[in-house]
Amino acid sequence: MRYLLGTALFVITSIGAPTSARAQAAEAEVSAAGTAVELRSVINGNRETYRGFLAGVEGRVAWDRLALRLGYGQGPLDRTFVDFHGRSFVDGYARVDVRVIDRLELGIASRARAYSAGSPSGPSLLRMAISGAQQTGVRRWLLWELHGRYDREVIPELIGIYADGWWTRPGRINPDETYYGGRGGEVGLAVRPDWPPVAVRFGYAIDEIRIGNVGRETVERVTLTVGYAIGRARPEATAAVRAGTTRD
Amino acid sequence: MHEGASAATGYRAFLGRVVCALAVLAAWSGPAHSQESATPDFRIIAARDTSILAGQESYVLRLVTSAPVHVRVTIDDGAASLPRELFSDAVTDVSEILWAGVDEAGRPVHGSARLQFDVRASDGSTTQLVLPLTIEAAGGDTLPLPGMPADTAKIWKQNSNLPSIASLAAGLLTGAAAIALPSVVALDGHGAPIRFAIGGTLGVTGVLGFFAQREQQLDAEAIQRNRMVKDAWQAAVDTTIEENRERRHVRLRITAGELITGGML
Numbered sequence: 001m002r003y004l005l006g007t008a009l010f011v012i013t014s015i016g017a018p019t020s021a022r023a024q025a026a027e028a029e030v031s032a033a034g035t036a037v038e039l040r041s042v043i044n045g046n047r048e049t050y051r052g053f054l055a056g057v058e059g060r061v062a063w064d065r066l067a068l069r070l071g072y073g074q075g076p077l078d079r080t081f082v083d084f085h086g087r088s089f090v091d092g093y094a095r096v097d098v099r100v101i102d103r104l105e106l107g108i109a110s111r112a113r114a115y116s117a118g119s120p121s122g123p124s125l126l127r128m129a130i131s132g133a134q135q136t137g138v139r140r141w142l143l144w145e146l147h148g149r150y151d152r153e154v155i156p157e158l159i160g161i162y163a164d165g166w167w168t169r170p171g172r173i174n175p176d177e178t179y180y181g182g183r184g185g186e187v188g189l190a191v192r193p194d195w196p197p198v199a200v201r202f203g204y205a206i207d208e209i210r211i212g213n214v215g216r217e218t219v220e221r222v223t224l225t226v227g228y229a230i231g232r233a234r235p236e237a238t239a240a241v242r243a244g245t246t247r248d
Numbered sequence: 249m250h251e252g253a254s255a256a257t258g259y260r261a262f263l264g265r266v267v268c269a270l271a272v273l274a275a276w277s278g279p280a281h282s283q284e285s286a287t288p289d290f291r292i293i294a295a296r297d298t299s300i301l302a303g304q305e306s307y308v309l310r311l312v313t314s315a316p317v318h319v320r321v322t323i324d325d326g327a328a329s330l331p332r333e334l335f336s337d338a339v340t341d342v343s344e345i346l347w348a349g350v351d352e353a354g355r356p357v358h359g360s361a362r363l364q365f366d367v368r369a370s371d372g373s374t375t376q377l378v379l380p381l382t383i384e385a386a387g388g389d390t391l392p393l394p395g396m397p398a399d400t401a402k403i404w405k406q407n408s409n410l411p412s413i414a415s416l417a418a419g420l421l422t423g424a425a426a427i428a429l430p431s432v433v434a435l436d437g438h439g440a441p442i443r444f445a446i447g448g449t450l451g452v453t454g455v456l457g458f459f460a461q462r463e464q465q466l467d468a469e470a471i472q473r474n475r476m477v478k479d480a481w482q483a484a485v486d487t488t489i490e491e492n493r494e495r496r497h498v499r500l501r502i503t504a505g506e507l508i509t510g511g512m513l
Contacts, residue, residue: 038440154415154457156464161450163422185429187422187446189453204426204446208434218434222442 026063029199031227033058035073037089039115043215050087050115052077058225067105069095074122077115088121090114090129091219097149107147110171113219114140132172141209141217142171143182157194163187168209180210186221192229199229288315290367292377294504302356302385302498306346309363316340320366323347325357331364349383349500356498358385380505390492394484397477412462419454423447 035054040047056073072092079086090113097107112129117137120128127133129140146169151162168182188203201223208218293310300307311319319339322331332352335345351357365377426447430439 040438150418152415152418154419154454155460158460159453159457161418161422161453163425183433185425185433187426187429187450189450202446202449204429204443206429206433206439210435216435218436218438220430220440222440222446 025231026061027229027231028062029058029060029227029229031058031199031201031225032056033071033073033223033225035075035221035223037075037077038220039077039087039089040218040220041215042217043211048079050077050079050089052087052089054089054091056091058227065099067097067099067107069093069097069107069109071095072126074125087115087117088119088125090122090125092126092129093145095145095147097147103150103152105147105149105151107149109145109147109166111143111145112141113143114138129172139174139217141173143209144169144171145184151190153192159189159191161187161189162203164205166207168207177215178212180212182207182209184208188223197229199225199227201225288313288317288369290314290317290375292365292379292507294379295502297501297503299499299501300349302349302500303354304348304497306348307502309345309347311339311343311345311365313339313341316370318368319343321345322364322366323361324364325351325361326359331362334363349502356385356500358383358500375509378508380508382503382505384501384503386499386501390496391488393488394481397481412458415461416454416458419457420451423449423451423454426450 033054033056035056037050037052037054039050039052041050042048052075054073054075056071058069058071060067060069062068070093072090074088074090077087077089091111092113093109093111095107095109097105099105112126114125114129115138116125116135120135120138125138125140128135128138129142132140132142145166147164147166149162149164151160153160164186166184168184170179173179184205184207186203186205188201188205190202191198191200202225203221203223205221205223206218208216210216291312293312294308298307309321317339319335319337320333321335322333324331334347335343337343347363349357359382361381361383363379363381365379366374367377368374424447426443429443431437
């Protein structure tokens with residue numbers, strides 16, 4: 001509850017800050033996402049590595065300085081060395097970002113992640129992570145993440161790059177584990193042409209959850225998303241028009 | 249039509265010079281024009297030294313007579329082979345003649361000119377008076393328009409690479425971050441080899457962005473600079489045109505010489 005209150009307070013105070021002359025228009029993106037995942041789990045000295053592919057969807061809605069991101073992906077993970085006990089993996093998040101200065105966003109995300117030895121899978125598994133329900137063979141986390149994200153358009157009106165880093169705090173975790181901390185990072189590039197209204201993102205992310213002194217869960221992801229963008233507003237273009245320096 | 253017909257418009261100018269004119273009157277009311285009581289007392293009142301805007305203001309000549317006379321006034325300004333008639337009419341007491349300081353073509357007169365007054369009394373006697381004028385023109389030379397500025401686009405391409413350098417740095421740093429992330433995030437520092445490919449892609453993107461943004465930035469700057477230069481040039485042209493409009497109004501300084509009396513003919 002305190003994280004929810006903190007999120008609400010953060011959003012309210014950020015929106016109340018003076019609005020820059022940046023884009024005021026709303027913009028939205030919805031994308032199909034494919035993610036190659038490597039999960040490395042170390043518990044009490046036992047190391048297990050799983051690899052797999054998640055299919056999912058991502059969405060983003062932004063207005064003025066505020067952005068809401070949602071994402072969901074699910075898929076099977078295979079153990080790499082022993083063809084035994086594949087896992088169903090699911091990962092979903094909801095995130096609110098506020099652009100505090102040009103190109104820099106701060107945000108809070110709630111991420112639910114779980115994997116199971118068999119059933120349930122997909123949305124049912126995600127619901128278990130959110131609700132904290134327990135079931136043998138299911139490992140799940142509900143995490144809170146504090147994000148700082150930098151993005152910059154490096155090839156004007158075409159390609160931008162971004163870097164995202166976050167710290168993790170636990171919400172609901174597996175009851176037999178003591179959460180110790182976590183952090184993660186992601187870098188990538190985003191293709192955002194003015195026309196056609198597509199949005200393509202290619203990123204590399206890694207995050208790790210420390211579980212007491214006994215273990216850690218490391219998830220490494222390479223994600224490709226392809227989607228549709230509407231109402232895109234470019235900060236550089238807006239600034240150029242304001243300064244009267246648009247190209248003739 | 250005599251220029252004297254526009255007497256009404258020049259009357260205000262005449263009033264403005266009346267003090268000066270009176271000085272001339274005193275000089276001309278001497279023995280040369282003090283006729284015998286049998287002949288009319290005819291006097292010419294004009295400014296000894298004044299200035300007018302050629303074509304817009306007038307040099308005022310006031311003819312005063314004690315008895316009706318017929319007066320013909322001509323001017324020899326050197327522009328025509330024959331003297332030009334300014335006035336020819338009866339004068340019963342006072343008449344005004346206005347001369348705008350221009351010749352028949354409307355061009356300002358400068359140099360020397362002679363005003364000749366042929367006066368014929370009712371008894372048929374005539375006299376001729378000549379008033380020499382020295383006219384100096386000031387102004388009238390227009391300025392040449394400023395030349396069109398050269399295209400400065402290439403000149404300004406030396407400036408400000410900051411945004412493109414920032415893009416390059418961002419690309420290289422995120423590329424390096426992709427490679428270094430596992431070391432920062434994961435306890436064992438292990439990461440998938442694909443991160444090297446992704447890091448390289450980000451670095452190359454930054455390099456491409458450096459060149460792409462540099463060109464665009466410089467183009468935008470050059471256009472802006474050109475626009476400023478062009479605006480400044482246009483302002484200078486407008487100022488010159490306005491200045492020339494003023495300069496076309498030539499101011500004449502007219503100095504009257506001593507009145508020459510031809511005597512009774």
